[in-house]
Amino acid sequence: MDRKNRLINVHQPYYFFHWHHLMDHMKTLAVEAGAEFLFKSEVTDLIERNSRCIGIKYKDKNNKIHEIEGTSVLGCMGHKDPLGKRFGIKRAEIDCPTMKYYSVNAPQVNLSEHPNLQFYLIPPKMLDIAPKLPPAVAYVFPLADGEMEAGLMLRLGQLNGLEDVEIPDNKLMHKVWDHLTETYPGFSDFFKGAETDYKKLTVISNRRLFENVIPHERGGLIFLGDTIGFSEANGSSGLYFGMAQADFWVRLIRENMGSESDIWSESFIKTAKKRYKKWPVYRHIKKSYKDIVLAEKIMFKFCGSDKSLNRWWTPLMALLQMKS
Ligand SMILES: Cc1cc2nc3c(=O)[nH]c(=O)nc-3n(C[C@H](O)[C@H](O)[C@H](O)COP(=O)(O)OP(=O)(O)OC[C@H]3O[C@@H](n4cnc5c(N)ncnc54)[C@H](O)[C@@H]3O)c2cc1C
CATH class of the missing domain: 3.30.9 (D-Amino Acid Oxidase; Chain A, domain 2)
Incomplete structure (x- = not known):
């Protein structure tokens, strides 16, 4: 009801902004970094070879199917993600x-x-x-x-x-x-x-955290953000945390690109998963779910x-x- 009033001092400040300011700025940065945007295109499936993800298939606005191959695929299609189901991501348990x-x-x-x-x-x-x-x-x-x-x-x-x-x-x-x-x-x-x-x-997407972020035995795909419930459960904030998670994985992969010819080697997958579990932001999210x-x-x-x-x-x- 409306009977009690108490002020909780949060330790982290809140920032209010209009959504399009954030989106416009992110788009500018991505374009500057050389990213190509494919609007009205829909990812439909993964391309896999020998238990590894090596790319995606997508449908363009004329329903034509295309394929893009790459060393790493970031699966960040939010709560509408069509790919996670086969790896055990159940939306009803996350959203x-x-x-x-x-x-x-x-x-x-x-x-x-x-x-x-x-x-x-x-x-x-x-x-x-x-x-x-x-x-x-x-x-x-x-x-x-x-x-x-x-x-x-x-x-x-x-x-x-x-x-x-x-x-x-x-x-x-x-x-x-x-x-x-x-x-x-x-x-x-x-x-x-x-x-x-x-x-x-x-x-x-803040009901449960899906843990298996690298779902293929030999890597290639990483699930991020709302797709796996990577948001602060008690504040329902996902913006910062999804971006931090992308940053974490991209840095880790880039670091490895310089040192190994097979980016998704068995040892890299093992080390990467270990570092992810020790990463303070991951621990913060885990704790928020527990709390x-x-x-x-x-x-x-x-x-x-x-x-x-x-x-x-x-x-x-x-x-x-x-x-x-
Ligand atoms: C109304 C609302 C208000 C919120 N307010 C806050 C807030 O104040 N602060 C905060 O921190 N968090 C907030 N959140 C949570 C935050 O928005 C999410 O946690 C965050 O946007 C998740 O980012 P993401 O990149 O994982 O997914 P999304 O932002 O959902 O991005 C996924 C993208 O993938 C696209 N996509 C989906 N399927 C396909 C496909 N098959 N092919 C190609 N593209 C596809 C979608 O169109 C979308 O653009 C709010 C959420 C909602 C719904």
């Missing part, structure tokens, strides 16, 4: 349904009143209109006076341990969103008189109801503060 909302005309958003991110924890069985809804978090990021990003994220870490909860279909997810923005105490205040600039049901499982277990399984959550709020906040 969490999420509503995303943005408004630049939200008269009730006032930074002097709400300068911070607002979170509303919704434990199971709390909403009459969706009694089987899994635990969820609704949030508002006030960006400027009259401007906000908001959303609703299902938290599925405890799905198997909770009784009578199930992932809602798209229709119910929209219904829940409308209900929350119209009536939920505190949360709905931000939406009074607000005009919707963007509203979409999508997914965030969120614990936090969700305490909040949604141990506390369970809104009454209990409110009763235990102060120690809970201390725990979240420690983990933030």
Whole structure:
């Protein structure tokens, strides 16, 4: 509900920016570095030889199939990735349904009143209109006076341990969103008189981390980013971490290119996997998954109801503060 207020000081700062600024800049850097963009083209399959990935097949805008060969393929097609299934990546185990909302005309958003991110924890069985809804978090990021990003994220870490909860279909997810923005105490205040600039049901890939990043016995392909859930599970941030992961692997491969004729030698694969597991960013992501499982277990399984959550709020906040 809207009964308790506490401020959690996060140790890392948040940066707000418009998506296209990041994308435009990344594109400029990639073009400068000699990358060629193939728009309206779709990767359809891998090219493999002797248990190694040596390239990809893609379909162009005229449905013509092409092949590109290369020493290393970075599999970073996000949650729409068509390739991971055969290596054991199950999207339903990695993705969490999420509503995303943005408004630049939200008269009730006032930074002097709400300068911070607002979170509303919704434990199971709390909403009459969706009694089987899994635990969820609704949030508002006030960006400027009259401007906000908001959303609703299902938290599925405890799905198997909770009784009578199930992932809602798209229709119910929209219904829940409308209900929350119209009536939920505190949360709905931000939406009074607000005009919707963007509203979409999508997914965030932060439910489970897929570990087998080099899926072929003799290498060649590396899975990165949202494809394998490489995002900070407790902050739902994937942008920095996916880029850092790409940076890590590209540097490692380039380093090896100078020293070995067979880039994907057995010893390289072994060393690379070892270095990846010791890499502080990988450890940070692993820890974020561990932390969120614990936090969700305490909040949604141990506390369970809104009454209990409110009763235990102060120690809970201390725990979240420690983990933030
Ligand atoms: C609405 C929303 C808001 C978010 N906000 C934040 C935030 O504030 N901060 C943060 O850190 N993270 C945020 N995230 C998470 C972050 O966006 C992702 O973690 C990150 O974009 C993952 O990067 P990626 O490169 O792995 O995948 P993506 O960004 O999904 O990129 C994958 C690309 O591959 C393309 N593709 C898919 N299939 C094919 C195919 N067959 N052939 C060719 N191309 C294909 C897709 O079109 C896409 O361009 C948000 C996510 C969503 C959905």
